[in-house]
Amino acid sequence: MSQAEVVRRTGATEGARKTSPLWTFGLLRSELLTTFRRWRTLALLAVLAAVPILVGIAVKIETSDGAGGPGGGGGGPAFISQITNNGLFLVFTALAATLPFFLPMAIGVIAGDAIAGEANAGTLRYLLVAPAGRSRLLLTKYATTMAFCLVATLVVAVSALTVGALLFPLGDLTTISGTRISFAEGLLRALLIALVVAASLIGVAALGLFVSTLTNSGIAAMATTVGLLITVQILDQIPQLHAIQPYFFSHYWLSFADLMRDPVYWDELVKNLGIQALYAGAFGSAAWARFMAKDITA
């Protein structure tokens, strides 16, 4: 964050000091702009967009030499055996492949950087000089992180859809329950799945934001968030811990595949969204409690 940015941020607000609701949107807009203009953010999005391209090309090469379908035994990420028959399945495969690690890692970087990054760069106190108030600044930061969740997921989905359309045929598709749905409904379900995947990341985002209020080092906050993510993913694999696993934010992540059943099986989807809401509530308010009381030294 450069000095000029801060000047622009505070400068933009002077006219609207009295009309605070509008001011919030101004703050949010400038936050969004600064976040999405960063090279780091763009690089993260580029990496995410590359995953479906790699998967698509790998599947294409694997199947072009006349051999049978990929992953004959059903190995690999979910839905991968269906890609050659319908490019739309690349969307689901790409989301299933990026959700366990790539997406939350990107969120961890953005969320961890949200407060600690400003503190690290020495710009946090300037932000607070503006009459935004700490709660509002924190809310804005969280909103920006969630916007990034949505954008990152959509980048993966759109990139996968493009690659899938270019490399593979499109058309009516078979749900995993064996019934057929039209391509339009398939697209609708793909969009729904992308939204659910984005919502699945809310928990990590809140966790990252909380960690970010604990430290003044952006790198430390990012590393802690990503480290926590990896730890939880590993713990989720240990069968002896099955009693606490349903409370891990990542436990029901892959339930988005239930949207491809017919009729849709909602149980785990609802549990997933409930867990995300719980994490958002708990860590969001913890971040607020911490940030309100924090000594701003940088």
Add this chain to the structure above:
Amino acid sequence: MAPYASDDSTTAGEVDDLRAGRRKAARYVVPVAVVGVAAATIGLVPAIADSGDPDLPEITAQQLIEKIAQSDVQQLSGTFKITTDLGLPDLGGLESSFASGAMGSGSGDGSSADPSAKLTELASGTHTLRVALDGENKQKLSLLENASEYSLIHNGKDIWGYDSKSNEVFHGTADEAQAGKGKQGKPEEAPATPKDFTEEVLKAVDDTTSVTVDGTAHVAGRDAYRLLIKPKQSGTTVGAITVAVDAKTGMPLKFTLTPSSGGAAVIDAGFTQVSFAKPAASTFDFTPPKGAKVTEEGELEGSAPEHGGTKSEDEFRKELEKEFGGSKSEGKPGKAPEGGPEVIGEGWNSVAVFDTGGEGVPSGAEVGGDMGGFLDSLGDKVTGKFGSGTVFKTRLINALITDDGKVYVGAVDKDALVKAADSAK
């Protein structure tokens, strides 16, 4: 706050610090409250939902059984949860060798969509299934897996198995006799739904068994009577069987089998959600997806010679019965598909005997290494008039394999197995 303000011994600065500190701490009440409310919701809501058994008119066991017999549910869709805890280590293939009674299980490695390949999975752990019925000719059973599903669809003449994970399709045909299998009047159908389970169990009702109505319960949002079935004999591993019967339709909704040794249920199978409305017709439509590998049932004969005949839904159900082998030895003494085992004892204490003609199970020392240690850990060495052998235990079914190659299997404890083996000599 007031007491502090009037406290003379506190200086003004300290008061401020204290207040600031309190305010700081007070904010953390919010996250704590959020977690607390969530924990209370998770803990209390199921308890509240469960509380209060429905008020239903008194009914005798006889009436309830008649109700079940009269029940004629033709249309149904629902979610079914099955939890099996035989106390076996989670070893995949091991359950299948137990389940098929050491009769040599042909591993149908032809296609992952082959129904029998999926069945062993049901023998341990918790599984969610979806059931849809519409008359005699349309049934669908789906096994919900992580990000994939295995569906078995019977629509008219066709039987389809679809494994979405590997995108493989199994296709078979149903002949007319099997097409009528939705009828209740065919008791030899193996238990697959609670209805079938109950019929199997009720057939075994005689002076060895007590059957009572044990209050009411809510199952899958419906009012139900609980039918309690208890063996009167000792020596069996079956503690009690509870069947929850829908008060309106007489359809069994939940089946629980608890072992005599106590602890968690060995089999807990029941609907978590059920509707008696007609399922959408499209539910039963199936055309193999483009590019799917389709295996016709005939093609499997070569790869799975042990199973010999066709792998139709009928066989699928038989396989399922084997998985829950307990009800076989209780319900249908002397009836077995192949190998023709003889049955010793009656009622709950029936013990099926197979003569493998082989050498029996090698002891751990013979096999040696890790596998040997594993075998020893699974079985108990026993000796008796019959000679010596090894007892393999689960929480429900125990098996005695003698050194001369005979296998005694039953839902009975170790002593009863030894007694059965002695009496056979």
